[in-house]
Amino acid sequence: MLAAIFLIAYIGLALPVLLVGVALVLWPLVPVLVVFVAAIALLSVPAGLRMLRRA
Structure with missing residues (x-):
């Protein structure tokens, strides 16, 4: 279980x-990183706001 x-x-x-x-192999650098940063944000x-409400 722990291994899973x-x-x-x-x-x-x-x-x-x-x-x-x-x-990055398929598309240019800037659009890929912008989409990645937007998705992470x-x-x-x-999730961070939800954790603050529980604290």
């Missing part, structure tokens, strides 16, 4: 990096 948790965490860290790498800001 670590595997899921590793995939969660590695997958975005691999996807950005593949996207859209996912992390609401």
